[in-house]
Amino acid sequence: MNHHAQLVRTEDISAYTHPETAQTILTTELEKIGIDDVRTITSQAQLRPATNTGQVFVIATTSLTTEAQNALLKLLEEPPPDTSFVLVVPPALQLLPTLQSRIGEETTITNASMNDSWLSFQGASYADRQQQIDDWHKTKDPRWLSEIAAGVHSLTANTRDVEALRVVQFVGQKLQTRGASNKMLLEHLALTLPLQE
Numbered sequence: 001m002n003h004h005a006q007l008v009r010t011e012d013i014s015a016y017t018h019p020e021t022a023q024t025i026l027t028t029e030l031e032k033i034g035i036d037d038v039r040t041i042t043s044q045a046q047l048r049p050a051t052n053t054g055q056v057f058v059i060a061t062t063s064l065t066t067e068a069q070n071a072l073l074k075l076l077e078e079p080p081p082d083t084s085f086v087l088v089v090p091p092a093l094q095l096l097p098t099l100q101s102r103i104g105e106e107t108t109i110t111n112a113s114m115n116d117s118w119l120s121f122q123g124a125s126y127a128d129r130q131q132q133i134d135d136w137h138k139t140k141d142p143r144w145l146s147e148i149a150a151g152v153h154s155l156t157a158n159t160r161d162v163e164a165l166r167v168v169q170f171v172g173q174k175l176q177t178r179g180a181s182n183k184m185l186l187e188h189l190a191l192t193l194p195l196q197e
Contacts, residue, residue, distance in 0.1 A: 013060040122151065175189075
């Protein structure tokens with residue numbers, strides 16, 4: 001069976017960003033998704049993207065009603081051409097077995113794995129940060145990039161250098177956005193992020 005959907009389970013659905021792709025990415029993030037929300041998504045999915053590269057719908061929610069799951073099941077059974085879906089939910093959210101059967105790949109992003117990559121990057125010297133970026137650039141590992149982006153978003157204003165924090169947060173907003181040069185942004189982040197003492 002050819003699956004057109006993937007499931008991402010993570011505690012912080014807002015921190016998820018879809019890996020950079022040539023496809024059009026449309027994101028819906030709601031605390032609770034009901035049947036009317038799925039109908040809206042279905043209507044949007046029927047529209048053809050501006051480019052011929054296809055489209056990805058990222059649906060992020062902490063709650064999905066049974067009716068919404070059944071409506072989503074129908075959409076996943078007969079997706080529009082060149083359209084795929086990413087459902088981003090918390091680890092504890094129960095999905096109907098029929099909906100689960102329509103989902104191909106399932107990924108769990110834990111806070112621990114996010115912290116490992118982010119803490120390694122944050123605690124490294126400038127040269128080691130550059131090496132991590134070079135390693136990522138060779139593999140283009142989307143998970144590492146997502147974990148770095150999530151780490152930037154998790155920063156709090158406890159740094160004494162307010163200007164540096166502002167720049168780092170700007171980089172975090174631009175990482176993984178369409179048309180962004182992720183390598184250049186990461187290099188800027190590596191130099192701007194204060195070294196840990």
